[in-house]
Amino acid sequence: MLKTEKACVVSDSTITKFGVRPPSTYSMKIQSLSQLKTLFSGTDGYKSRTFSSGKYNWRLVIYPNGNEKDNGTGFISMYVELDSKSLSSNVLAYLTFFIFNKKENKYFTIQDVEGKQFNALRLVHGFPQVLPLDTFNDPKNGYVYDGDQCEFGVDVMVPLTNWEVVSFTQKPTNKKFSWTLNKFSKLKEHCYVSSKFLIEGRNWVLKLYPKGNNTTCSTWLSLFLHLADSETKTMTTGEEIYTQCDMRILDPLESHHVTLKLNQWHKNTSGWGWSEFVSLAKLEEAYLDKQGSLKVEIEFEVVSTITYSP
Template identity: 80%
Template sequence: MLKTEKSCVASDSTITTKFGVRPPSTYSMKIQSLSQLKTLFSGTDGYKSRTFSSGKYNWRLVIYPNGNEKDNGTRFISVYVELDSTALESTVLAYLTFFVYNKKENKYFTIQDTEGKQFNALRPVWGFPRVLLLDTFSDPKNGYVFDGDQCEFGVDVMVPLTNWEVVSFTQKPSNPKFYLTIEKFSKLKEHCYVSSKFLIEGRNWVIKLYPKGYNATCSTWLSLFLHLAEGEIMKTGEEIYMQCDVRILDPFGCNHVTRKLNDNISNKGRGCLELMSLAKLANAYLDKQDSLKAEIEFDVVSTTKYS
C-alpha cells in the first residue's frame, strides 16, 4: 500500500514514501549551492558523489537536480545509486532507501523500494526518476531548500549478509535411544571402551565408558561421556546443543540411575565424571552374567545449516 505525504509522485505498489526521523544512512551529501549545481548539471548528466562502501562494495550517490530526462524524470528531482562494477564478477542484491532533508519539518522525506534491486555489470544503476516535483522541491517555503541555497540528500544501501546460519532444535528425535552392554565388567582392564556408532539427527555419536574412572581423582567411580564419532567434522567454533538422559539400568528391577546432560557438544565430549560409584555398581547393577547395561535417551538436539 502506497503511503504519501505532500508531494511525492511514486506510484509503484512496491514503493513507500513518508516523513520521519533520519534513517541509518550509508551515505549523506549536503549541497551548499543548489542553483550552481543546477547550472553545472543542466542537461542529462547527474552529479555523482565520491565512492562510499556498503556490503564490501563501492557505490556512488547520483543526483539529477534538473531531473533525468532519459528516465522520464523531467521536472522532478531524480536520485540513483551506482555500483562500481569494474571488478564485479556476479550480481549484487541491495535494498535502497533515499532521503531528502526538510528543515521546515525537521524530518526526512524518504522513498524506499521494498523489493531488492539486482546490480551487475549490465545494470549498475538503480533509483527513482521522480522523487519530488522541482517546483515543490525548489520553493524555500516547503523546507527542502534552506539557509539560502542549501539542501541535503542521503541513501541507505543495505546489502544482505552473504554468510548466515539457521539453528533448529529437534525435540524427541526419531529413535532417540541407544543401548550399550558391557560384558564381564568386573574383569575389564582397558582404561576406555568405545561403543559402536549410532545416528541421531544426522550425526554419528559414540559413548566412551571408563570402568575405573576418567582419571585418578575419579578412580572409584564409573565415568561416561558422549562424543561425536570419529569422522564427524565440525566447523570452527560450532557447537551442538543437546539434552539427554544417561541411565545405568537396574537388571533386577526399575531402580535405574539417571543423570541428565544439558550441554553443548563441541570437539570435546560431554558427560559424567562420577556417574556411579563402583561399589554401588558392583553391588546392584551387574546382572548374573557380570554385564553392565547403559542407555542414553535424547530429548533435544540442535542442528545448524550454513551458507
C-alpha cells in the first residue's frame, strides 16, 4: 500500500508554487483523463515506465481520483517508487512533483525540501494531497485542456556521491617563510631548494637559481614557488591550488625590499615565479648583508583548499 509521511499539501518543509519546468524531469502526458480515472480508482495508481536518476530507476505513480488509503480523497495524489532491483542501500532523494497548467503556461509544483530516504522497507514516497480535484478537474483552471488531456511530472534529484568543496583562506596562520643563503657570491650549484614549509595543509618549497634558470637570464637571480614533491604525488589529476603571495628579497637595512606579487593556480607539475626576479648587479650592490648572505621571504595572503568526497 502506498503511504506517505505527510497527509497535507503545505507544511514547514513543503514548497508549493507556479514556475517553469524543473531542470531535470520525467513527464507523462495523459491523452484521456476520463479513461485513466475509470481504469484506476481510488485504491489504484497508474505507474509510469521506469526512468533513471542518480544511477537508480524510478517510477512516477499517479492517483487521478486520489489515494483513499493515504487520506488522499478529493485530491490528486502523486508518488515516486524506487525500483527495488536498483537498490543497494539507503537512497536519499529530493522530490519535486509538477502538474502542467496550460492556461498559465506554467507548472504547479510541490516539493519537500527535507528529502526522502528510500530503502528496502520504504520504496515509495510522495504526497496524497497535491491539488484538490475540484480545482484540477475544472477546465477553466487550465489543468485539463484540449478536451481531456493533462500532464504530470516529477524531478528526482539524488545528491552526487562525488563532490568537492573549495575554500579560499585569507591571511593564513604561519603565513611567512624566510630562507637565508650564506655566502651567496660563492654559491656554485645551478639550483638551490629550500626546506619544506607548511601552509594550509600543503608543503611548499622555494627554488632559487643564483645565476638564472637559463642562459638568457644569466645576469639575474631566478626565484620560483613549487609544491613539495611529497604533495605532487598525492594530488589528483587536474587538481590545482590557488595562491596569492608576496615573494621578496630582503634589504639588510630594511628599507627597500624587492617584492613581486604572485597570483597563480599551481598544478602538481608546475612552479611559478620569475626568471628575472632581481639583477645580480643590483643584488650584490644592496641586498647582501655584511657576511655576504642573502635573505629570501615569502608571505601568503590567500591559499585555496579543497575537500573531496570519500
